[in-house]
Amino acid sequence: MSRLAAHPFSPSAGRRLDDDAELAGRLMSPALPPDSAGQLPTSESALPASAPPASPALDFSRVSVRFKDGTQALEQLSLSVAVGEFVSLVGPSGCGKSTLLRLAAGFQTASGGAVSTQQDALGYVFQDATLLPWRSVLHNVELPGELRGMAPGERRRRAREAIRRVGLAGFERHRPAQLSGGMRMRVSIARALTMQPKVFLFDEPFGALDEITRERLNEELLAIFVAEPYAGLFVTHSVPESVFLSTRVVVMSARPGRILADIAIPFPYPRPPELRYSTDFAKLAGRVSAALREVTS
């Protein structure tokens, strides 16, 4: 893990974990009052100390989605993610978190508002690894380049490099069925990496994995984020996961999905695994949990 270093793009680069006064200040802001869930501002502004975000690579502007059956999945939701930001979305099941990702990927269109992103440099990691069972690891990772018409030499080079980066060198010729769940997810991440994504969408990718594997993959994901920052949008049901990974945790309301809280996570990168057991981490996780409880109660 020695090649991990804080990246200049990272908004919290240079800020120290022991910057107690600042963190304490944030932690003291009261939990959401139970009766005001509807009137909360859509976003708590980022810390004054944080670097001004670059122009957003991913931008949702007053996006609404109404399904054919009349369900309002999202209502007037605005959210921007800049390169170097890693935003986690948490919220009750069915609140439209995944819908937001599907909009960004172009699988679905909004009934109102605008979504802007870089379609050609978009990484998407699905809930399942979605590997083609008849293809080897190498050929699965080559698929994006193949479909986008990349030259065979170039796409093979990129695929091998991406496989190495997720720690699967030596498994190129294995079939997905021969790999564990965690390894399949790594292949899935490697496949996304070959497109050199500027925007990286994660639809609850580690939900089906055991705790240890999940934590390890979280750390590996951060290593990639630090080495080559992107605009990350990560859907999860796990509060510790969201706090550990993110620069911001966004809490969404039950359907129709709106943003109820936008909590900045000021820990600098790289984040050591032990961070999870620090008091500050626990306090932030507590805040996210409290906001989440407001929504689901």
Next chain:
Amino acid sequence: MSAGAAAANAPAAGTAAPRKPRSVGRILAPFLVLVGVLVLWTLASRLLLDPDRRFLLPPPDEVLRKGVLEGANLAEVLDALWSTTRVALVGLAIAMVLGVALAIVMSQARWVEYSVYPYAIVLQTIPILAVVPLLGFWFGFDFQSRVIVCVLVSLFPMITNTLYGLKSVDVGHHDLFTLFGANRLQRLVRLQLPAALPAMITGFKISSGLAVIGAIVADFFFRQGDPGIGRLIDVYRQRLATEQLMTALVLSSLVGLALFFVFDLWGTYVDDRRLGKATR
């Protein structure tokens, strides 16, 4: 991000395979059933039937002696069988190509599926025996008509199985191809067809048996060209040559069985490859 870490949660090689190796029981059990049937058959023939009525059910050893071990009789059956097998193989090949092609077209446009599929079902429901004479009027009583009967009989399972395979591709995989901007052809060739291959092979397995039956039925009716096993069976019926009749019966089912096993082996190979058990 070390390879060692990845290797740590790699499953032991081969644990992903639920398929059991073929045990002695897999071979012994059907063999015992065969022996049991032969014993009952022999007893029924030798104990229940008067010698002068034994031609209704000659015992197995008689069938073997007259039908198989008498060279001239066997040659006659094998000759006819070869002619029938040729018809069946050509018919099956056409049904495979046509069935897969029709299924592909149906999978690409819903209106094609809606307009063609009902008639594919009709294929399955028309009484083939009533159609056979018509085909004779139209296409003659030769090889060509026999092949057409084969195709008619074996087409439906090809269409339904392939179509089912093409349409039951994982939604996540479709999203993946959308994400990478795949066009229709790429989606078909790199996703739908490989995903449908196991279902297609199941279709081949069902159709292979039907093609042999189709060839025999057609031969029963169309009496021009090389005589096939259908015609020979009819001759044996008139001569009350039950031993040869049974030989013809057993050998023609063996042809269907052999075709079935070829496709079964192919299916197993495809599965094994996907589980990473086959070498290349």
